[in-house]
Amino acid sequence: MTLKRQLLFVSLLTLILPWAGCEFIRETELALRASQQQILAGTAQVVANSMSRYAEEFPERAESFYRVDDSLYGHPLETAPNIDGYFDDWPLDESSLRSLVGEDSIDVITGVAGDFLYLFVKVEDKNVVYANAGSLVPIEGSQPADRISFVSTNPPYLEERFWFAAEAPGPVVTMLPNAFGFEPEPTIRAHWQDVPGGYQLEARIPRNRLGTHLGVIVENAASPTGQSAQRASFTLSTPGPFVTPSDDLAAIAKSVVPPGMRLIVTDTAGWRIAAVGDMQTEKPSDTTPVSTWLRFAYNAVIEPGKKPALADPDPGGRERQAYVEAALNGQRLAAWFSSTDSGRAVVAVAEPVTSSNGMIGAVIVQQGSDAILSLTNRGLARLMNVTITAMLVVAAVLLGYATVLSRRIRRLSVAAENALESNHLHVDLPSSDSGDEIGDLSRSFGFVLGQLGDYNEYLRTLASKLSHELRTPLAIVTSSLDNLEHEDLSESAVGYTARAKDGADRLRKILSAMSEASRVEELMKNAEVEKFDLATVVESTVTAYRDVYADREFSFEHDGASFPASGSPELLTQMLDKLVDNAVSFSSSDDEIEIALSSANRETCLSVSNPGPPLPERLRTQMFDSMVSMRPHEDNKHLGLGLYVAKLIADGHNGSIKADNIEGGVRFTVVLPGG
Amino acid sequence: MAKCIAIVEDEAAIRENYVAAFTREGYRVDAYEARQPALEAFAARLPDLVVIDVNLKNDVEGGFELCRDLRSRAADLPIIFLTARDSEFDAVSGLRLGADDYLTKDISLPHLMARIAALFRRMDAMSKPQSAENRISRGDLDIDTDRMSISWQDQAVGLTLTEFWLVHAMARYPGHVKNRQQLMDAAQAVLDDNTITSHIKRIRRKFVAIDEKFEAIETVYGMGYRWLSD
Numbered sequence: 001m002t003l004k005r006q007l008l009f010v011s012l013l014t015l016i017l018p019w020a021g022c023e024f025i026r027e028t029e030l031a032l033r034a035s036q037q038q039i040l041a042g043t044a045q046v047v048a049n050s051m052s053r054y055a056e057e058f059p060e061r062a063e064s065f066y067r068v069d070d071s072l073y074g075h076p077l078e079t080a081p082n083i084d085g086y087f088d089d090w091p092l093d094e095s096s097l098r099s100l101v102g103e104d105s106i107d108v109i110t111g112v113a114g115d116f117l118y119l120f121v122k123v124e125d126k127n128v129v130y131a132n133a134g135s136l137v138p139i140e141g142s143q144p145a146d147r148i149s150f151v152s153t154n155p156p157y158l159e160e161r162f163w164f165a166a167e168a169p170g171p172v173v174t175m176l177p178n179a180f181g182f183e184p185e186p187t188i189r190a191h192w193q194d195v196p197g198g199y200q201l202e203a204r205i206p207r208n209r210l211g212t213h214l215g216v217i218v219e220n221a222a223s224p225t226g227q228s229a230q231r232a233s234f235t236l237s238t239p240g241p242f243v244t245p246s247d248d249l250a251a252i253a254k255s256v257v258p259p260g261m262r263l264i265v266t267d268t269a270g271w272r273i274a275a276v277g278d279m280q281t282e283k284p285s286d287t288t289p290v291s292t293w294l295r296f297a298y299n300a301v302i303e304p305g306k307k308p309a310l311a312d313p314d315p316g317g318r319e320r321q322a323y324v325e326a327a328l329n330g331q332r333l334a335a336w337f338s339s340t341d342s343g344r345a346v347v348a349v350a351e352p353v354t355s356s357n358g359m360i361g362a363v364i365v366q367q368g369s370d371a372i373l374s375l376t377n378r379g380l381a382r383l384m385n386v387t388i389t390a391m392l393v394v395a396a397v398l399l400g401y402a403t404v405l406s407r408r409i410r411r412l413s414v415a416a417e418n419a420l421e422s423n424h425l426h427v428d429l430p431s432s433d434s435g436d437e438i439g440d441l442s443r444s445f446g447f448v449l450g451q452l453g454d455y456n457e458y459l460r461t462l463a464s465k466l467s468h469e470l471r472t473p474l475a476i477v478t479s480s481l482d483n484l485e486h487e488d489l490s491e492s493a494v495g496y497t498a499r500a501k502d503g504a505d506r507l508r509k510i511l512s513a514m515s516e517a518s519r520v521e522e523l524m525k526n527a528e529v530e531k532f533d534l535a536t537v538v539e540s541t542v543t544a545y546r547d548v549y550a551d552r553e554f555s556f557e558h559d560g561a562s563f564p565a566s567g568s569p570e571l572l573t574q575m576l577d578k579l580v581d582n583a584v585s586f587s588s589s590d591d592e593i594e595i596a597l598s599s600a601n602r603e604t605c606l607s608v609s610n611p612g613p614p615l616p617e618r619l620r621t622q623m624f625d626s627m628v629s630m631r632p633h634e635d636n637k638h639l640g641l642g643l644y645v646a647k648l649i650a651d652g653h654n655g656s657i658k659a660d661n662i663e664g665g666v667r668f669t670v671v672l673p674g675g
Numbered sequence: 676m677a678k679c680i681a682i683v684e685d686e687a688a689i690r691e692n693y694v695a696a697f698t699r700e701g702y703r704v705d706a707y708e709a710r711q712p713a714l715e716a717f718a719a720r721l722p723d724l725v726v727i728d729v730n731l732k733n734d735v736e737g738g739f740e741l742c743r744d745l746r747s748r749a750a751d752l753p754i755i756f757l758t759a760r761d762s763e764f765d766a767v768s769g770l771r772l773g774a775d776d777y778l779t780k781d782i783s784l785p786h787l788m789a790r791i792a793a794l795f796r797r798m799d800a801m802s803k804p805q806s807a808e809n810r811i812s813r814g815d816l817d818i819d820t821d822r823m824s825i826s827w828q829d830q831a832v833g834l835t836l837t838e839f840w841l842v843h844a845m846a847r848y849p850g851h852v853k854n855r856q857q858l859m860d861a862a863q864a865v866l867d868d869n870t871i872t873s874h875i876k877r878i879r880r881k882f883v884a885i886d887e888k889f890e891a892i893e894t895v896y897g898m899g900y901r902w903l904s905d
Binding site: 007088102326468471475476478479482483484486508511512515518519520522523526536537538541542543544545569570573574576577 | 759762764779780781785884894895896904
């Protein structure tokens with residue numbers, strides 16, 4: 001992993017900052033919500049206490065055997081609808097309709113406006129069976145027909161029924177029994193309307209004709225002669241208590257509701273018996289514009305509440321939210337409704353209302369709020385902004401710093417490599433004058449390279465110095481031996497002398513090889529630059545090699561007619577000698593040594609390849625240095641100067657030399673600039 | 676009367692060996708270990724040939740100085756440098772001072788003797804009239820093997836003894852490639868590639884000085900050199 005990536009990785013740690021910020025915001029938000037809910041709960045308690053003083057205004061506790069569904073709810077109607085069989089003039093939503101349990105859909109709703117109770121029933125019936133004149137009321141002998149009965153009772157008294165049946169769509173007359181039979185009741189008005197797939201009935205009944213318990217029964221006849229089925233809004237034999245908001249209670253509630261809040265009062269079953277007050281929807285006075293992205297970020301962090309619409313009074317009349325049901329069970333719960341769209345929220349608290357006789361209902365107090373409370377806190381928003389900015393700055397600075405650091409180190413390493421490669425080891429490395437660790441590294445590098453350079457220089461000159469110093473003692477030895485030959489020597493002494501001469505001769509050759517490098521350097525300095533064709537030179541040289549190294553095959557390939565070169569052909573021949581000598585010593589008898597010339601990009605490439613053992617990786621960079629030999633130790637004729645001389649000559653011609661392992665052998669390549 | 680060779684060499688062992696060798700060959704030898712005593716002796720009487728080491732103890736360039744002094748006094752006196760210094764620069768400097776040969780100390784005694792004998796032969800030939808039978812002519816080239824002199828287009832080419840032998844070896848059989856060993860044998864010296872290259876370069880330069888179009892010596896890369904006759 002690069003240093004840059006490492007530091008980038010480390011800089012990820014700064015993500016802790018926004019994470020901590022998020023945690024902080026979450027905590028703050030929760031605390032703020034809790035405190036708001038607590039305040040509201042206090043208010044709700046006060047309201048509940050006030051309401052408990054008006055216990056008599058609450059509907060009497062329903063008998064326990066009635067189920068909640070047995071009751072009908074009288075929606076308060078602001079305007080009285082026309083009795084026309086249609087629902088669209090009711091000031092209510094369709095969702096307020098209550099569906100009866102059963103196969104075909106039957107929707108029922110009752111409303112209260114002034115002294116009248118309004119009834120609307122919508123029945124899905126593919127086969128509407130109208131009554132005939134004699135069967136408007138279900139008496140003995142009457143035909144089965146589609147009929148709706150409204151049941152009213154005042155337990156424990158007997159129930160009274162109002163039948164609505166039609167001979168044809170249109171106004172319906174309700175027949176009530178009198179002493180002599182049935183007569184039309186003028187105060188009750190109703191209208192039967194056919195709609196696709198069924199019929200609708202709308203009716204108006206004076207409230208003074210009705211009892212406390214009301215219900216609806218729908219009779220559906222299959223045919224004028226067949227059976228008819230009944231479905232009712234209640235499950236028992238008699239209907240449950242009728243619930244409708246009380247104006248008195250509303251007046252009392254109005255007096256206790258604090259401004260800016262909505263107060264809903266329910267009975268013990270959760271039926272809404274009063275709803276007063278409006279939630280303030282005004283924006284907070286301090287309207288700091290909050291950027292969208294920040295709001296988005298907040299929403300991601302903070303747990304959103306339920307939809308605010310759920311806080312509104314239930315269209316069916318019965319409050320069924322969990323917090324209300326909890327209150328009706330004697331517990332106090334708060335709820336949080338929020339909208340991400342409007343940025344508004346509703347806090348709601350339900351509180352049971354108790355009198356001396358036990359629980360008589362519940363109050364629900366609702367208050368509007370900002371959806372994200374902490375957003376209204378300017379300091380917090382600024383803290384968040386600052387944290388995020390700080391994180392970005394830290395990450396950017398770390399990244400930049402990492403880039404600078406890694407670039408410095410890379411430059412240092414590149415410079416060191418270049419120095420090693422070009423053999424100019426006394427160089428100024430980058431960063432060598434800076435005081436930090438990289439500077440130290442650079443200075444150490446420089447020192448080591450310098451030492452290496454000195455050592456290389458020492459090695460380079462060692463050979464020629466040594467050969468120079470050894471020449472005089474060698475001259476003493478050889479001249480003495482030459483003289484000795486002229487003395488009268490015993491046979492054995494002649495042998496010794498001959499051996500001594502051999503040894504001296506070998507020593508001379510070694511010394512001569514050792515000083516070769518310095519002589520090549522000298523020659524190169526003084527050499528006149530000649531223009532010549534390298535191919536001709538190599539061709540002729542290769543011919544010579546075939547004679548000299550009779551036990552090797554030589555091949556010479558070139559891809560062009562001529563290879564113009566400039567320099568000293570003698571020196572280049574000498575270089576080729578060294579390479580071929582090297583190739584011969586690392587190959588075995590009858591191996592083929594390939595010599596090739598090619599040109600590309602105005603450069604001439606001369607290569608010598610031989611089969612043989614691969615180059616040891618360890619020596620790849622040093623093999624062209626002075627006195628470095630890869631040969632086995634027993635081969636002591638070579639001092640490791642051949643390739644050094646070859647490199648000297650290649651360098652002297654502004655070229656370069658390199659060695660590569662190839663399939664089953666080694667290839668030396670000299671690249672020379674074209675003539 | 677025996678020829679007199681003076682040897683100026685600071686290294687006693689070498690000096691003694693050379694004295695012994697020269698004496699054995701029948702020469703009279705005067706040995707000096709420094710420049711000053713040699714100069715004093717030469718002032719009284721000049722030897723017939725001088726062998727000088729360049730580096731004389733603390734007198735680093737003493738041999739060159741001595742050569743210059745001697746050459747100024749005797750233009751024809753054969754002077755041979757015999758030194759451990761093998762650099763091209765030193766060789767050129769020595770030859771420029773008028774030395775007849777510049778030899779490194781790794782030359783064998785028989786080779787040295789052959790050279791000295793050759794130099795004396797040349798001296799003797801100079802004093803005799805030219806004889807046609809010892810002349811070789813190859814186009815523009817004329818070789819007088821007695822006097823060991825060479826002329827190109829009738830102009831004398833001032834070659835050292837080694838150079839003469841190299842040219843002689845090549846020109847005797849024009850068109851034949853002479854390899855390193857053959858040239859070494861002809862020049863009575865141990866020569867490596869670079870030394871031969873240097874010698875050939877110097878020879879060419881001397882010919883080119885006379886004739887800019889001189890191209891008679893051809894390098895046969897990897898093999899050797901040959902003389903091209905027209």
